Ligand SMILES: Nc1nc2c(ncn2[C@@H]2O[C@H](COP(=O)(O)OP(=O)(O)OP(=O)(O)O)[C@@H](O)[C@H]2O)c(=O)[nH]1
């Protein structure tokens with residue numbers, strides 16, 4: 001499987017209307033988003049890494065119920081300066097993995113902000129809540145984390161360091177994303193579909209005049 005620092009050619013999001021899935025990862029900086037993805041995708045774990053400063057796409061071909069699909073996992077930095085993500089990050093996503101660090105309470109408190117922003121752009125997509133770094137304190141699994149219950153989210157205790165629940169988390173995220181894609185009744189999706197059809201009708205009427213306003217947003221990251 002290939003890991004690409006995202007170039008614009010990788011960011012053509014029309015492909016997500018067809019047979020590809022997009023799964024995004026949210027959470028504060030250093031909660032372990034990249035390490036979780038690396039653990040799942042490479043089956044290795046390096047305990048030291050630099051913060052991710054730009055968007056990274058992890059491309060993962062897989063089979064679900066005999067069907068071959070390509071999953072794009074989107075990973076980005078969670079630094080304070082990026083606390084609000086560019087809308088393109090959410091665009092056409094089919095599922096979200098939202099991570100906090102059991103060793104830093106603030107990352108749990110900030111979930112509300114991430115969740116609010118997610119729901120502004122993707123009101124209906126499945127979202128899995130993840131408590132990471134349980135290798136550092138197994139007792140935490142006895143504690144009650146009300147955020148998941150309050151928002152009706154599936155909740156997993158995981159560790160990128162020792163691999164606990166990582167495969168299950170990602171397999172379930174892929175299944176949820178696929179099922180969302182196949183059965184989506186997301187209102188925003190319906191609106192987008194209607195807009196796309198409307199756009200096509202318009203193109204039929206006015207032949208080759210292209211409507212720039214409906215072109216994909218490009219991510220401009222520094
Ligand atoms: N003990 C322990 N440490 C972890 C675990 N997962 C990640 N870490 C450590 O936490 C730090 C941050 O991990 P990253 O994966 O880079 O965090 P991130 O969420 O991608 O951070 P940004 O890219 O800045 O948004 C690193 O030093 C990791 O080694 C884990 O399961 N257990």
Ligand SMILES: [Mg+2]
Nearest residue numbers: 033034052076
């Ligand atoms: Mg990272």
